[in-house]
Amino acid sequence: MERGWPHEKGFLFSLILHLVLQGRGDTSINCSGFDRHGVDPAAFQAVFARKAFRPVLNCSSPTHVNISFTLSAILEVDAHLQLMTSFLWLNVIWHNPFMTWNPEACGGIRKLSIAAENLWLPDIFIEEFMDVDQTPPGLMVYVTNEGRIKYDKPMQVISVCKLDIFYFPFDQQNCTLTFGSFVYTVENMVLAMEKDVQEISNTSLSLIRSHGEWVLLSIHQRAKKMVVGTNQYDQIIFHVAIRRRPSLYVINLLVPSSFLVAIDALSFYLPAESGNRAPFKITLLLGYNVFLLMMNDLLPASGTPLISVYFALCLSLMVLSLLETVFITYLLHLATTEPPPMPEWFHSLLLLCTCPGKRCPTAPHKEQKGLALTPTHLPGLKEPVELVGKMPRCGQAEPKEHPESTRAQREHEAQEQHLVGVWVQFSHMMDTLLFRLYLLFLVSSILTVTVLWTT
Template identity: 70%
Template sequence: MKGGCSTRRGLSLCLTVSLLLQGRSDAFTINCSGFDQHGVDPAAFQAVFDRKAFRPVISFSIPTHVNLSFTLSAILEVDAQLQLLTSFLWINLIWDNPFISWNPEECVSINKLTVSAKNLWLPDIFIMESMEMSQAPPDLIAYVSSEGRIRYDRPARVTSICNLDIFYFLFDQQNCTFTFSSFLYTVDSMVLGMNKEVWEITETSRHIIQTQREWELLGINKATPKMSVGSNVYDQIMFYVAIRRRPRLYVINLLVPSSFLVAIDALSFYLPAESETCVPFKITLLLGYNVFLLMMNDLLPSSGTPLIGVYFALCLSLMVLSLLETIFITYLLHLATTWPPPMPRWLHSLLLHCASPTKCCPTVPQKGNTGPGLTPAHLPGLKEPLELVGKVPGSQEAEVNGCPGPTRAGQGDEAQKQCLVSLWVQFSHVMDTLVFRLYLLFMATSIITVIVLWNT
C-alpha cells in the first residue's frame, strides 16, 4: 500500500479510497465548522457529490433499501380505444446514504438540508406500464437528514397501459396497475419497500384528486411479486388502482334526452289510428332521434360495444317498429274501408284469444243493428255498399271468418261487410295495443336497469 502511494497523485487516490471503504465512522461525518457564519459549505459535501455515479453503500454485497410511495393527484384521460390511462402522480422515494452524516449540535441545530438532486445518486425506479418518457421538471430538490436519509419527491405525468372494459359505460369501473421496479438493479443490489401503508396512500389520493368530477377513486391494493428475467431477479411492487366513472354528466346528456324522445313516441299511440298526421309525426321523431345520436357520438366510446350502445339501438329499433306498425295499421284501415279481405282462420282464432269477444258478429242481422264493430260511417273513406265493386264473399268464407251466412241478399251482404270491417279494425287495435305494451315494458326495464347499475 505504501509503495502504491509514493507519488502525490497516488497518495490522493489512496486517501479517497481509504475514506470511502471505511465503515460508518467519524471519517464520514461532515465538517460543519463555519455553517453559522457563512451558511452551508458546498465543499463539505463535495466528497459525497463526487460519488453520485455509484450506489452509496459501504459494501456492494449490501443491497440498498428504497422505500417508495405515491399520490394519485389527477386522472387526466381514459382512452378506451388505445387502452391507455393518463394520470398525474407524485412519487416519493426514501433511501439511506451511509456517506452523509453530521452532528446537529455542531451544525447550528441543522437536522435537514435541501440538496439539488442532480448532485446525488438516484435510484432508477420506473413504472413498467408507462408508455412514454417521464416528464418530470429538471433541477428537483432532495431532502437530506443528518442521519443520511434522503427523501426525493418528483412529479410524473404517466401514460400507462390499462385493460379497459367499457361494456358497462357509463356505469363502468376500471382496474389499472402501476408496477414500480428497477431497470438495472436486481434484488442483490436493491430491495423495494413501502414508506406508507396502502390505506394512507388511498386516503391521501382521495383528498387531493382532481378529475373534473368524471372519475372517483375506489381503492388501492398492492402486491409484491418478483420478476425473473433469465437468471436475474428484480424486486417490484404492484399497485392495483380501482376507479369508477361518475355517470351524472352522461345521464343528463345521453339517457334523459333519449328517454324523452322514446316517451313521446310511446305517447303517440294515443293518437287516432285513422289520423293522417300520425305517420309524419313518428317520422319526425325518428329523424330527431338520429340527429341526437349523431350529436352525442363524441361522448360514446369509439371502440367496443357498450351497454348504452345496445340501449340506443333498441330505442331506435322500437321507434322504427312503431313507425312500421303505424303504416301497417293505416294500410289495414284503408283496406277495410275499400275491400276487406277474408280473415284467415288462424288469425281469427288468435284475435279471439287476444280480444276474447263474446260475439264476433250478430247471428241474425236485424234492421238498425250493424254488429259490435265500427260502422262504415266511423271510418274515413268508407264507401256505401252500393258503390263497392267486386264479389262479396260467399257463405263458406263468411263462416271461416266467424260471420253469419247470408239470410237475405241485401241485408246479408251488408252484415258480412260490416263484420269483416269490424274484425280488421279490431285486429288493428290489438296490434296497436301490443306494440304499446312492448314500449311500456321496455321503458320500465330500462329505468330499473339504470337504477340498479347506478346504485351498485
C-alpha cells in the first residue's frame, strides 16, 4: 500500500502535465485514418476531458458566442397570467481551439457531428423564461475542422409578456426574449448576432407553423449590458411583435351587439300610444344581458378592454331608451286622463317649435270649429261614450236646454280637447327630440370607439 500511493500520485501528475503541455503545444486533432476506419474516439478524449472548462488558450480572452433563433410557432398567449408560449429553434455558435484538424490529412473530412454532452456548452438562457427547460437529451453539435461549433436547440418557451389588452380584439403585443448568460461576465463571454435580425424575422415568417389566434408581425433586436453589482453581463434582446386575429370576436361579439342596438334604435318607430314599445325594449334589454353572460368567456379575464366599455355603453343606451319610453308613456297617459294646465310661455314655445314661421292659434275660437282636435283624432283616446249616450235617438225628442249653457258647455269641452291635443303634441315632440339625442349619442360613441380601435 505504501508503494502504490507514490506510483498513483506520479501517474496523476503525468496526466495533468500531459494535458497542460497539450494545451500549450499543438491543439490540432490527429484524425488520420478517419476516412478508412471511421472516427477514433481516442482522438477526442483530451478535448472531452476539458468540457468542464471554457475552451480558450488564454483564460483572459473572452469566448465569442453568436446566437440566433427561428420562431416556428406561437402556441398560446395567456392574458390573465401575462404569459406567451412559443416554440423556437435556438442556434448557438462559438469557437473551440482544441477541436481543429487538418482536412488534407484526414481524407477531406471538414465536418463532424458529436454528442453535445461531451463538449463545453455556453449557458445561454432566456431571462423571461418561466418554466423548467424541457430540452430533449441526446442532442448533437456540428464541428468544423476550424473548431467552429454549431449547436441547434429546440425549445418550448413559456415567457413573461406584458400584455396591453385595452384594444382587444384589435390589439398588438410586443413581447421580449432576452438572451444572456448567468455565469460568464463580459470578460469571459461576448454575445453577438449570427444572422441579421431581418433575416431572422423573414425566416420565422416563412416557417411559422401556427395559424391560430396570433400572427407574427416582425422581430427586432437590440444589445444591452446588464449590471449586477460590479459585474456586467452581455445580453441581446429580441422584440417579437404579434397581432391578434379579430375575426372570431367580431363575428361572435361585435356583430350581434350591433344588431341588438340597431333594433333598439328602430323600435322608436313603434307608436308610443300602442303600448308595445316598452315591452319590446324590455325584451331586448333582457336578451342583451343574456348575450353578455354567454359571451363572457371570450373576453379577457383581467383588465378593462375597450370592448367592455363598448358593451357597457350599449347597455346604458338601451336602458336610457327604455326610460325614455316610460317617460313618453307617462306623458301620454297624463294627457289623456287629467291633463294639467299648461303655462302660456310653454305653450308659445311649443307652438314655435312645431309651427316655425307660421301663426298658430293658441286657443280655439268660437267661429273656428275645425281647429280644435276631436277625441277621435287624438292617439290613445277612446270615444266619449258619455257624449254618445246623451245624443237623442230617432223618434225621441231632444231635451230642451238653455242656449247659453249649451254654448258654455261646448266651449269648455273644446278647451279641454285643445289642452289634451297640446299635451299629446308635446309628448310627440319630446319623443322625437329624445330619439334624435339618442341617435346622436349612439353615433358619436360608436365613432369614438372605432377611432380608438383603429389608432
